[in-house]
Amino acid sequence: MTMLSRIQFALTVGFHFVFVPLSIGLILFTAIMETLYVRTGDPKYKTLTKFWGRLFTINFLLGVVTGVAMEFQFGTNWSRYSEFMGDIFGSPLAVEALMAFFLESTMLGIWIFGWNKLSKKMHLLAGWLVAIGTHLSAVWIIVANGFMQNPVGYVLRNNRAELVNFWEVLFNPYAWYTYVHTIFACYSVGAFFVLAVAAYHLLRRRNVDMMKASLRIATVFAIIATLGNAITGHFNGQNVALRQPTKFAAMEGVWEGGQGVGFPLFAIPDSANERNAVEVGVIPGLTSFMAFNSTDAHVPGLKDFPVDERPPVGLTFWSFRVMVGLGVLMLVLAALAWWHNRKGTLMERTTLLKFLLWSIPIPYIATNLGWMVAEVGRQPWTVYGLITTADSVSPVALADVVISLGLVVIFYAILVGLDIYLLVRYAKAGPEAMDERQAAVAD
Amino acid sequence: MSHEVLQVIWFALWGLLWAIYFGLDGFDLGSGMLAGIFRKDEEQRHLIGALAPIWDGNEVWVITAGGVTFAAFPKLYATMFSSLYVPLFLILFGLMFRAVAIEFYHHMDYDRAWQRIWGWVLSVASLIVALLFGVAFGNIFQGMLLDAQGYHGTILSLLNPYGLLTGVLFVVAFLMNGATWLAHKAPDDGLRAKAHTFAARIWPVVLVVAAGWLVYTPFATNLMGNFLKVPVLFLVPALAVVMLVLTWVYLQKGNHLFSLLAGSLTVGLTVIAGVIGLFPNMFPSKLDPAYSLTAFNSSSSQYTLQFMFIVVLVFLPFVLLYQVWAYKLFGRKGTGSEVEHY
Numbered sequence: 063m064t065m066l067s068r069i070q071f072a073l074t075v076g077f078h079f080v081f082v083p084l085s086i087g088l089i090l091f092t093a094i095m096e097t098l099y100v101r102t103g104d105p106k107y108k109t110l111t112k113f114w115g116r117l118f119t120i121n122f123l124l125g126v127v128t129g130v131a132m133e134f135q136f137g138t139n140w141s142r143y144s145e146f147m148g149d150i151f152g153s154p155l156a157v158e159a160l161m162a163f164f165l166e167s168t169m170l171g172i173w174i175f176g177w178n179k180l181s182k183k184m185h186l187l188a189g190w191l192v193a194i195g196t197h198l199s200a201v202w203i204i205v206a207n208g209f210m211q212n213p214v215g216y217v218l219r220n221n222r223a224e225l226v227n228f229w230e231v232l233f234n235p236y237a238w239y240t241y242v243h244t245i246f247a248c249y250s251v252g253a254f255f256v257l258a259v260a261a262y263h264l265l266r267r268r269n270v271d272m273m274k275a276s277l278r279i280a281t282v283f284a285i286i287a288t289l290g291n292a293i294t295g296h297f298n299g300q301n302v303a304l305r306q307p308t309k310f311a312a313m314e315g316v317w318e319g320g321q322g323v324g325f326p327l328f329a330i331p332d333s334a335n336e337r338n339a340v341e342v343g344v345i346p347g348l349t350s351f352m353a354f355n356s357t358d359a360h361v362p363g364l365k366d367f368p369v370d371e372r373p374p375v376g377l378t379f380w381s382f383r384v385m386v387g388l389g390v391l392m393l394v395l396a397a398l399a400w401w402h403n404r405k406g407t408l409m410e411r412t413t414l415l416k417f418l419l420w421s422i423p424i425p426y427i428a429t430n431l432g433w434m435v436a437e438v439g440r441q442p443w444t445v446y447g448l449i450t451t452a453d454s455v456s457p458v459a460l461a462d463v464v465i466s467l468g469l470v471v472i473f474y475a476i477l478v479g480l481d482i483y484l485l486v487r488y489a490k491a492g493p494e495a496m497d498e499r500q501a502a503v504a505d
Numbered sequence: 506m507s508h509e510v511l512q513v514i515w516f517a518l519w520g521l522l523w524a525i526y527f528g529l530d531g532f533d534l535g536s537g538m539l540a541g542i543f544r545k546d547e548e549q550r551h552l553i554g555a556l557a558p559i560w561d562g563n564e565v566w567v568i569t570a571g572g573v574t575f576a577a578f579p580k581l582y583a584t585m586f587s588s589l590y591v592p593l594f595l596i597l598f599g600l601m602f603r604a605v606a607i608e609f610y611h612h613m614d615y616d617r618a619w620q621r622i623w624g625w626v627l628s629v630a631s632l633i634v635a636l637l638f639g640v641a642f643g644n645i646f647q648g649m650l651l652d653a654q655g656y657h658g659t660i661l662s663l664l665n666p667y668g669l670l671t672g673v674l675f676v677v678a679f680l681m682n683g684a685t686w687l688a689h690k691a692p693d694d695g696l697r698a699k700a701h702t703f704a705a706r707i708w709p710v711v712l713v714v715a716a717g718w719l720v721y722t723p724f725a726t727n728l729m730g731n732f733l734k735v736p737v738l739f740l741v742p743a744l745a746v747v748m749l750v751l752t753w754v755y756l757q758k759g760n761h762l763f764s765l766l767a768g769s770l771t772v773g774l775t776v777i778a779g780v781i782g783l784f785p786n787m788f789p790s791k792l793d794p795a796y797s798l799t800a801f802n803s804s805s806s807q808y809t810l811q812f813m814f815i816v817v818l819v820f821l822p823f824v825l826l827y828q829v830w831a832y833k834l835f836g837r838k839g840t841g842s843e844v845e846h847y
Contacts, residue, residue, distance in 0.1 A: 116612075123608040126561070127601040133571055134597045137586020144586075148579015149805040153813055156572035160820040163568055167561035168824075168831050175558040179834050222579075224806040456587040457655055466594045473598060477605065484612055 064455045067139040070467045074131050075437075076430060077474050081125035081481070083429050086200065086245065087252015087287075088118040089193045093186075094279060100186050110272055113493035114256070115189075119174060120484050124477055126167070131470070139463065143444050143454030150216055150225045151206050158202035166195030200248075201241060208237025210445045211436070212305045223448060236305060239298045240436065246290035247432060250392060251425040253284035254418075257399060259489045261418035264409060269492045274403070281403060284396035291389055296352070302439075303353035306446060307362040308371060309439035312378040314349050319363030323349040333375045336365060370442065378439040385431040388424050395421055509801065511810040515577040516787070516800035518817065520780030522573055526566035527638070527675070528773035532765060533560045534631045535683020537603055538676070541628030542703070543687070546617065548696055549624050553610050555690035558835040560607055562828055564600065576813055580803035581787050588649060588656035588788075592637050592663060599634035602626050635679045636672040640664065643671025646726045646779050648791030657792075667725035674714050678775075681707045681752065682768040689761035692839050701756070704764070708753050715749065715775075727789070728782025738781055745774035762838065 092114045099107035133155065136144050144151070169191040176185055208231075209216075215230030216223045225231065260277040263269045303310040310316075315331045315338050316323055325348030332339035347357030354361070364372050399418060402408040408415070440446055444454045506514075536556050543552050575582040586593055606627035613619040640663055647667050650657040684704035691697035719742070723729045732738050748771040755764035783789065788798040804810060 119608070120612055123604055127604050130568060130600060131597055133568060133575075134586065134593060136575065137571075137582050138590050138593055139587075141583035141587035144575065144583040145580050148575055148582060149809050152572065152574075152576030152579055152582070152805070153809055153816075156569070156576035156813060157816055157820075159565065159569040159572040160816065160824065163565045164562065164824045164828070167565050168827050171558040171561055172831055172834060176834060219806075225809045225812070228808075228812050456583075456590075458587050458590045462590050462594075466590070469594070469598065473601065477601075480605070480609065484609070488612075 064452050066460070066463045066467055067455050068451065070139060070463065070470055071132075071135055072437075073467075073470060073474065074128060074135060075433070077478065078125065078128035078132055079430055079433055080426060080478070081121055081128060082200075083248035083251040083425075084255055085118060085122045085125045086196050086248035087250070088114060088121065088255065089189075089196055090249065091252050091256055091280070091283065092118050093189045093193045095276075096186050096189050100182050106272055106275065109493045110276060111189075113272075113488075114276070115173075116488055117255075117259075117485055119170070120488070121481060122170065124481050127477075128474075138458070138466075139456050140444075140454050141456040141458075143449065146222045146449055146454070147209075147445060148222075150209055150223055150231060153225065153228065154202040154206040154231070158199055162195045162199035162202060166192055166199065169195060197245070200245065204241045204244060205232055205234065205237045207436075208234040208240060211240070211440060212236035213445055213448055218448075223445070236301060239294065239301045243291060243294040243298045243432075244429075246287045246294055247425070247429045249283060249287035250291060251429060253280045253287055253396070254392065254421055254425045256280035257284060257396075257418045258420075258422040261415040262490065263492055265412060265415050265419065269494055270409075272493050277399070277408075278403060281396055281400035284392070285400055288389060288393040288396055292393070295386070295389070300353060300355075303361070306440065308364065308367050308373060309378065309435075310353065311362060311364045311367075312373045312375045312439055313382040313435060315375070315379050316349060316361055316363045317365050319361055319366045321350065321360050322347045322358040323361040323363075325349040325352070329379075331375045331379050373439045373441040378435055381431040381434040381438065385428050385435065388428040388431075392421070392424055392428070506811060508804075508807040508810070511807060511814065512800045512804045513785075514814060515573075515804065515810055516784060519570070519573060519577065519787070520777055522566065522570040523780070524773040524776040526563075526570050527776050528769040529563040529566060530560075531635075531675075531679045531772045532682035532686045532769055533563050534635045535679035535681065536686055537607075537627045537631030537683070538635065538680055539628070539683050539687060539703070540624045540631075543696075543699070544621075544624065548699070549620070551690070551692060551696060552687055553607060553624070553627070555687060557607055557611065559831065561604075562831055564604070567600070573813075577805055577810060578787060578798075578800070578803045579805060581798045584651075584656070584798055584803075585788050588651070588658070589641055589663075591660045592641055596634055596637050596641075599630040599637070602630040603634065606630060632676065635676045639672030639675030640668040642675075642776070642779065643668035645788060646671070646722070646728055646783065648727070648789040648797075650792060651788070651790035651796050651798075652792045653796060667721060670714070670718055670721060674711075674718050674775075677707060677711045677714050678768070678772050681711050682765055682772065685752070685756065685761045685765040685768055689765060689838055690840060697761075697839075701759070701761070704756055704761075708756065712749065715746075726782070728779060731782055731784055741774055741781060742778040745771050745778060748774060762836075
């Protein structure tokens with residue numbers, strides 16, 4: 063039962079987290095394009111704004127509907143959690159709706175359909191308000207999640223967690239480390255999406271002028287995002303070490319706690335025997351140093367905690383490792399693209415362009431792995447140290463969950479299929495085709 | 506403010522949010538259903554074009570109503586959503602398919618066959634959402650099979666005569682409002698006349714269903730109690746009836762915008778009347794009133810209610826301001842083809 067609800071929730075959030083990062087990354091990119099258009103008056107940027115904007119809108123909608131699904135599931139599948147936590151968890155969600163959703167959705171309607179109804183500057187303002195709305199929306203959802211990771215500003219009263227200090231919840235350090243890290247991740251998804259589409263056109267020598275303009279900005283965007291991710295990732299990790307020792311130990315595969323814990327270059331954790339089956343090239347003191355800035359700092363190991371309070375080690379460990387590896391790969395790709403574009407040799411580097419084209423899934427995988435580290439690493443708790451996942455689930459009929467899970471799977475498969483189909487179609491058609499199409503519709 | 510005062514304020518806000526949601530989204534759910542009736546290529550394109558810029562803003566009200574329920578009445582949220590698991594999942598899929606249909610309708614304007622499919626999806630999904638929301642509220646008005654062990658009903662027990670009648674009331678009222686919106690936005694006389702005729706034909710149906718619902722309600726529910734205690738409250742349902750009459754009057758005058766406003770107010774006021782009748786219950790138990798969830802036994806702490814109240818006071822005016830702006834941009838008469846400006 064708990065497992066089914068977990069699978070359902072993981073699927074819902076996982077898909078949500080496929081659509082949302084691209085939305086956040088792309089809307090910022092689109093808003094920058096439109097700003098360039100308003101400032102330079104160059105019609106090329108208007109075409110690009112519409113091109114990237116359409117790809118954004120296709121994707122944005124799916125972020126919204128999968129988001130509604132999440133809100134519903136807190137009540138339908140996790141009612142005991144909702145009852146225990148609603149006093150605190152509901153507020154950021156309600157504020158998100160009031161402050162961000164209305165802004166995004168109203169302004170998006172105005173932005174899409176207002177090209178001929180608004181002045182250039184007002185239209186640009188609507189676009190930026192959509193971008194601000196998506197960023198604000200992420201703030202509130204991560205603030206809500208931050209409480210689950212690191213509960214603050216509450217007391218236990220009346221059999222539930224009650225809010226006593228909203229500001230403490232809002233300024234929860236855990237939430238803000240995660241927020242900045244997540245936003246950079248969203249930018250890398252957006253940037254690599256643009257790079258891939260641009261590479262596709264450049265490989266075919268189509269729309270070269272416009273795609274080079276997009277690529278130039280996207281490479282800078284990608285470098286800032288991936289570097290930002292590495293830096294914020296480090297601080298995020300230190301914060302985890304401080305506040306969620308079990309998650310940190312699982313991420314790093316530390317079984318025996320102690321002072322001056324070393325960092326293995328390669329390891330394979332073995333949960334059954336509570337050790338790492340393989341450990342190669344251990345650098346003394348490095349794990350301690352990464353966690354607490356001191357080579358002989360004390361790092362608790364998994365064995366310091368009861369078995370039933372440890373997260374699934376393998377999943378957390380590997381998700382973390384692969385995420386970091388993909389981050390490094392993205393940084394290298396972005397830097398190479400930037401360098402060759404600057405030297406003017408990018409068009410000849412077809413292998414690099416092909417790499418960029420096929421790198422589209424990389425940031426998606428990396429962001430979803432990051433989310434796995436955060437959420438799986440928190441298990442068995444729903445709210446760290448307060449309520450377990452097993453105690454959070456709704457007392458609803460098993461059959462209902464089975465059926466709804468089946469429907470979720472079928473429906474999301476259709477959604478993803480259509481999303482990819484449309485994105486590919488419009489991305490391949492390119493910006494000029496959109497201009498022609500628009501002229502055809504207007505006739 | 507004391508906890509009790511805040512609980513009453515939040516109860517009122519909860520009712521108001523649902524009323525605004527059904528008042529606004531009602532007419533675009535209605536337009537959505539009409540996509541299955543106005544099927545000719547041009548008609549359907551104008552209909553969905555009229556819907557496209559505004560549906561999203563309208564639908565955020567339901568997310569807000571849900572979020573506010575979660576924040577202010579977590580116990581209600583938990584019980585309501587897990588008790589109504591199946592209908593809520595159907596509503597959820599309806600809302601999702603509807604959104605996808607509207608959006609993909611114009612992203613796939615290169616292929617008429619796909620657009621026809623999306624037209625049907627929009628129509629059926631809108632019908633499911635309207636009907637099931639009506640059924641859910643009808644059942645809440647009536648009381649739920651709730652006791653110490655939790656909720657005992659199934660989707661079949663929800664489909665009782667009163668629940669279904671409320672569902673039908675929602676459907677026909679929304680269809681009426683959808684038709685007046687379409688008549689207002691229709692870019693040519695042909696479509697306007699067709700939508701007008703549809704609205705004029707469904708109005709008497711709404712009147713009959715609403716009359717039947719009003720007569721049935723005192724027998725099926727305990728909603729009358731509060732009205733009999735404070736008779737001045739009868740003004741609210743009376744006003745709803747007046748608005749329904751005005752819908753007809755403005756329709757006859759050919760003022761479709763005012764007809765829509767009156768129709769939306771009919772819907773909103775009906776919901777408010779129902780919520781007034783419920784007070785202080787929010788999810789009453791039919792089995793034993795002791796297990797009813799009320800504004801007083803299912804709310805958040807005083808601190809949360811107070812804090813959230815300030816948030817609402819600060820942000821709601823902004824929301825209203827820019828939603829009014831959006832309606833000013835896209836609500837103009839005879840401009841039903843916004844899709845072309847994509």
